[in-house]
Amino acid sequence: MRYPFSEIEAKWQQYWEDNKVFKTDLQNPGDKLYSLVMFIYPSGAKLHCGHWYNYGPADTYARYKKLQGKNVFAPMGYDAFGLPAENYAIKTGVHPYDSTMKNIADIRQQLKRIGCMYDWDAELMTCVPEYYRWNQWLFLQLYDKGLAYRKNAPVNWCTSCQTVLANEQVLSDGNCERCGNQVIQKNLTQWFFKITDYAEELLAGLETINWPDKTKLMQRNWIGKSTGAEVNFKVEGSDEVIKVFTTRPDTLYGVTYMTLAPEHPLVDKLSVPESKQAIAEYRESAKKLTEIERTSTTKEKTGVPTGAYAINPVNGERVPIWISDYVLLTYGTGAVMAVPAHDERDFAFAQKFGLEIRKVIVQPGTQAAEALETAYTDAGTMVNSAEFNGMQSEAFKELIIEKLATEGNGQKKIHYRLRDWLISRQRYWGTPIPIVHCPSCGEVPVPLDKLPVKLPYNIEFKPSGESPLASCKEFIETPCPKCGSPARHDPDTMDTFVDSSWYYFR
Numbered sequence: 409m410r411y412p413f414s415e416i417e418a419k420w421q422q423y424w425e426d427n428k429v430f431k432t433d434l435q436n437p438g439d440k441l442y443s444l445v446m447f448i449y450p451s452g453a454k455l456h457c458g459h460w461y462n463y464g465p466a467d468t469y470a471r472y473k474k475l476q477g478k479n480v481f482a483p484m485g486y487d488a489f490g491l492p493a494e495n496y497a498i499k500t501g502v503h504p505y506d507s508t509m510k511n512i513a514d515i516r517q518q519l520k521r522i523g524c525m526y527d528w529d530a531e532l533m534t535c536v537p538e539y540y541r542w543n544q545w546l547f548l549q550l551y552d553k554g555l556a557y558r559k560n561a562p563v564n565w566c567t568s569c570q571t572v573l574a575n576e577q578v579l580s581d582g583n584c585e586r587c588g589n590q591v592i593q594k595n596l597t598q599w600f601f602k603i604t605d606y607a608e609e610l611l612a613g614l615e616t617i618n619w620p621d622k623t624k625l626m627q628r629n630w631i632g633k634s635t636g637a638e639v640n641f642k643v644e645g646s647d648e649v650i651k652v653f654t655t656r657p658d659t660l661y662g663v664t665y666m667t668l669a670p671e672h673p674l675v676d677k678l679s680v681p682e683s684k685q686a687i688a689e690y691r692e693s694a695k696k697l698t699e700i701e702r703t704s705t706t707k708e709k710t711g712v713p714t715g716a717y718a719i720n721p722v723n724g725e726r727v728p729i730w731i732s733d734y735v736l737l738t739y740g741t742g743a744v745m746a747v748p749a750h751d752e753r754d755f756a757f758a759q760k761f762g763l764e765i766r767k768v769i770v771q772p773g774t775q776a777a778e779a780l781e782t783a784y785t786d787a788g789t790m791v792n793s794a795e796f797n798g799m800q801s802e803a804f805k806e807l808i809i810e811k812l813a814t815e816g817n818g819q820k821k822i823h824y825r826l827r828d829w830l831i832s833r834q835r836y837w838g839t840p841i842p843i844v845h846c847p848s849c850g851e852v853p854v855p856l857d858k859l860p861v862k863l864p865y866n867i868e869f870k871p872s873g874e875s876p877l878a879s880c881k882e883f884i885e886t887p888c889p890k891c892g893s894p895a896r897h898d899p900d901t902m903d904t905f906v907d908s909s910w911y912y913f914r
């Protein structure tokens with residue numbers, strides 16, 4: 409006898425629905441359990457097996473707990489804004505709202521037929537004003553505290569999606585994670601969330617949560633805390649000082665050159681006239697590369713000398729100043745002291761350009777006079793370091809930081825790899841940023857009682873490099889909330905990860 413799936417499943421699914429079997433009483437939580445899965449991206453038309461690979465076990469767990477008597481809350485939602493939905497809409501020619509709503513209807517139908525126990529009364533969509541008004545509310549709370557701010561910065565720009573991307577949205581080959589096309593660097597004024605203020609809190613939080621060690625390690629590396637020193641190098645023949653951050657102040661006697669990011673503001677000031685042409689050309693070529701390509705360890709090192717010299721504060725030596733794209737303006741101070749003997753990238757660079765490689769730390773079990781085949785990056789005994797020869801490098805590190813501080817040449821410093829979160833996107837399908845730009849008042853936050861700032865429906869949503877909202881009159885033109893004179897809404901929308909970073913509260 410065959411088991412009549414379609415008959416039995418349809419019968420009981422109807423019963424569950426009619427009797428609201430999976431409705432959760434949120435007013436009387438009692439012995440409660442909140443079972444939350446990552447919400448679906450409704451960018452594709454249908455669910456696939458991979459979705460159920462993800463949701464199946466969580467649904468089983470939620471049922472098991474419910475049968476044990478827990479008051480289980482298991483909601484489902486749709487993470488519906490963002491590039492995939494918009495790119496899909498562009499491809500098919502259907503408005504992003506219509507295609508997303510159609511996809512959601514199909515997906516909901518599929519989920520019901522699978523028979524999972526979601527509380528459908530609590531269903532959530534991030535692309536409707538009832539949801540995204542709270543993105544705007546959160547934005548304004550952060551803005552009020554100085555934690556949402558605008559600055560001009562080099563950003564990743566997808567040449568095909570015509571929008572900026574966060575570093576996390578660029579693949580290791582330098583291409584866009586959504587469309588696979590080339591990502592370049594571009595200077596733009598963008599909105600950021602000041603997540604760097606929370607680096608220590610984020611690190612501390614990792615100690616208290618039950619996550620796999622592998623995941624925690626990825627998070628720690630992403631925050632990238634390192635302790636070291638900031639060292640001041642004076643520029644020869646000028647009053648300028650170049651600050652460098654180094655985790656290895658114990659190698660200061662081994663500095664044989666210095667490297668600035670090509671975009672470093674001092675480059676124009678200090679480079680000699682004969683090098684200006686080469687520097688201009690080099691900067692052009694560096695612009696075509698993303699940060700990920702620039703800092704790749706396998707990329708061949710390139711650079712140009714500026715013709716200027718810096719003075720090493722520990723021994724008064726002149727060191728040539730170069731520019732190279734492996735140094736980023738947005739990381740540390742945009743300048744590095746190069747110690748080829750004890751840093752792999754500097755070693756490769758010095759070998760290529762015939763710069764001195766001076767050993768200042770001797771590997772245990774080797775001789776000071778032995779030439780280095782590769783950079784030696786661990787601890788050892790000091791050599792070629794004046795009166796500190798013979799000391800252990802770890803002890804010397806502490807000592808030299810103190811010495812730099814007392815002589816006014818530097819200080820102890822903690823550095824994080826974490827950057828502020830770039831949240832603005834030049835796309836249509838996202839949450840409008842609740843800021844008005846007024847010719848007389850400047851940036852004016854939209855008052856809380858005027859939320860939501862609604863995304864208009866009638867729009868040319870295809871990417872042009874400018875935010876589509878900028879050319880939508882009904883949206884962009886608005887009186888200034890402060891003085892009433894004609895002003896403009898901010899034309900950008902928020903990164904879709906703003907939506908998903910708090911939906912568990914909603």
Ligand SMILES: [Zn+2]
Pocket residue numbers: 566567568569570584585586587588589
């Ligand atoms: Zn793209």
Ligand SMILES: [Zn+2]
Pocket residue numbers: 846847848849850852888889890891892893895
């Ligand atoms: Zn105004």
